[in-house]
Amino acid sequence: MKKVVFIVCAILTGALLSEAQTVRSLTLDEAIAIARRSSVDAAVALNELRTAYWEYRIFRADLLPEVNFNATVPSYRKSYTPYQLGDGSYTFVRNNYLQMTGEVSVNQSIWFTGGTLSLNTSLDFMRQLSSPRSSRYMSIPVAITLNQPIFGTNHAKWNRRIEPVRYAEAKARFISETEEVAMTAINHYFNLLMAREQVRIAEQNLANSEKLYEVARAKRAMGQISENDLLQLELNVLDARAAYTSSLSDLKSNMFQLRSFLGIAEDVELEPVIPAEIPGGELTYDDVLHRALLNSSFARNLRRRQLEADYEVAKARGSMREITLFAQIGFTGTSDAFSGAYDPLKDNQVVQLGMKIPLLDWGKRRGKVKVAQSNREVVESRLRQENMNFSQDIFVLVERFNNQREQVAIASRADEIAVRRYDTNVKTFMVGKISTLDLNDSQVKKDESRREYVNQLFHYWYYYYQLRSLTLWDYDKSAPIDHDIERLMR
Template sequence: MNRKTMKQILLAWGMSLLPLLPQAGTAQTARRSITLDEAILLARVQSVDAAVALNKLKTAYWEYRTFQANLLPEISFTATLPSYNKKYNSYQQDNGAYTYVRNDYMNLSGSISIDQSIWLTGGTLSLTTSLDYLSQLSGNKSRQFMSVPVALTLNQPIFSVNNVKWNRRIEPVRYEEAKAAFLSATENVTLNTINHFFNLLLARERVNISSQNLENARKLYEVAKVKRRMGKISENDLLQLQLNMLNAESALTDNESSLKNAMFTLRSFLALEGQEELDPVLPDSIPGGLLNYQDVLEKALANNSFARNIRRRQLEADYEVAKARGNLREITLFAQVGYTGTDHSFRSSYQHLKDNQVVEVGIRIPLLDWGKRRGQVRVAESNRQVTESKLRQETMDFNQNLFILTEQFNNQKRQLKIAGEADRIARKRYHTNVETFMVGQISTLDLNDAQVSKDEARQKHINELFYYWYYYYQLRSLTLWDFDRNTGIDADFEEIIRRE
């Protein structure tokens, strides 16, 4: 066999390695292919994270419904059915001496009241009707009815804080914050899905690369043994290729284990049952384009729960100051007007009615409390100042982080393009080096370097694609805005709650 013939055989053997080079999106049989969009949809419907976000929304919804119900009239029925007493009570006679008399009676009572909070003043207005029945079971065995057909009662704090007014300001903001937090949490589910999906995608790619590298290493080792017998390479190069083959086998084992872990993690996150293998499909398109920071900031401040959180905490700090100031003095007005009737018969108790009017003004002003209440006002004011300082700092941090994220996203498109080009060049370089090694014009070190560069370039390309998607959905989560469709991210919250 002459030198030219041998060169042609080695070159043909090298060309047989080319189909083994990594190719994007290589599909394996007996696996379930899953795209990123499918994974995101599954995660939003049945993942544990999505369930947690939904339950938090439910809690906020029913808390807000409770607040709204507190603003409406409340109708209540109160009754004692019956109250029976048989005991001795002390009784003071006309001469001032005390004696004990025996009581043996039964009492029945019932009332219906309609209570309404007064939004403007923070007081309570009640409309009440009641009936009491007293039956003496010993002695003259008399009975008595007392009716209150109608009574109107006002209970009004004068200087205390108006809790109704403050709750009407705080609770709607709290609920809006919860709704925005739910939408952001849904986007965060997507972020976690992207993370697990690309971990599996990268693990699958590493297994493919390791498998191909092992097959290549075995064939190159066989070629090297032939070349060694011909004296074309040194013993050191042959041993290096044998070592490469062993390293490739070890790397394949490690990467297969990592693949199983990544697949289990994604399957668990998506709440998928069964044991079928998931074959992640490399996304063939990328969302969004270049974004303007000011536009992103405006959308974030308008839609994100952070803005509502800032507003709510500021209101709560103001509320604490108002409560502390209201506690400096307490004046309460109690007024009641109505009619009362008493008689031995039920009907007569409603016929002979008399005016029943009560007006009370209670005052409680501390004369000496050693500055306790004024100290509480100072504490509340200091806490408000601390809160305001924290809110300013958090706002600055939020704006800065949003700026950095916008810049990272805008830069990532260029990084992804560079990584894709580097991946293409590295695979082409390895292809060329395999051919060159077959004809004995480069060493095993150069071939190893080309293989390492090829593998790293492929993994970097996938990593850069992951960061692009991750940055994009981070911006969606913060702005609650779909930049592809140029529309806000919203939901029918009433329908979500009813559906569940």
């Protein structure tokens, strides 16, 4: 009676679930494609790339001419200011005037010298509002200004070396992170696949256990098996039911995680499919390392950090003496009338050389240079160690990947043999030629072999995409993994 109730409840529960949920078959390739398109991790990677893209655009814009318009329209003042008389005494004079100014400037940085070149034109107007009333105009039709640091650090030149490497690193990191999104999808997918296989195993084991227990009860009634064997089979039924219930819970948990990661609605029941084929072939360490050092964000990260360490040393050295040349040449004019402010014009020339050279700083600036040099040596040592670790990790990964294809083949064959052995033992037990211990052992081996096969498949796909993430190379297409960055930034 209990068995009938259990079966009826299971059928009703399955019917209700089938009405409430839509079953969707999902392949691994589909899961990876959805993850790259819809997952939160993919969105984060894309936003990080956008940030790097606009930072690079800002850097490129700094190298181009910049046009500015500055104006004060108007500036009105009515106040008193101190004024020194000829005898040395002071008095206060009243100011009551209206002033307007306007200036257009074009500024261009000179990256190869580190200076700035400006082209300016401006017009000033002042009207005295107190008696006697008057108006004055002053024009600077054109003025060219050069501001050039001498012996200092050329920041623009260093930025031209560092920023392209930084942007290339960001693009490579984005592609690598999209492959890491695929690796996360693979992890969730195979967790669900393993849970689904575990449910099927538990369901099959429960059915077989109940069938064998019914046969054993009949045999016990005829005295063909012992009471101990009958009790063992009954325990097997209870264990199978407990395992089935637990596997259903694990299935729901793993399905929720995959649906959440892929952004799929909760009313969709995912049915993962075991991949029929595995990609890739035999790889060589030298080829993988070469592609990783050529394409990966790791190599660009090493280059950027080396440049930044050199830049810090250059800045410390440049601060030891500061000399700046300021020169301006142009024309100016002033008059009571607007037209007279432009005719005739007068020369307007300014040449200024300023310097700041420490005579006694107790070794402070030299100490900063030594600190920067020491930091650079530390960075270089770390970069060498990271490069060695990276090469070692590549070697281990290539060896594991090349070995994994054989592991998958072995696990697949072991799964087939274990299933056949278990089916044979079930039939043999039915005729009473093997013990329950042998039957239980074959069931355990069958379950372990199936789980091992799914696990070896997972490792193969995970290693494959890990290699793609490190080398940014598609081994199926024999081409670099690339993305249309400009399209993504639109």
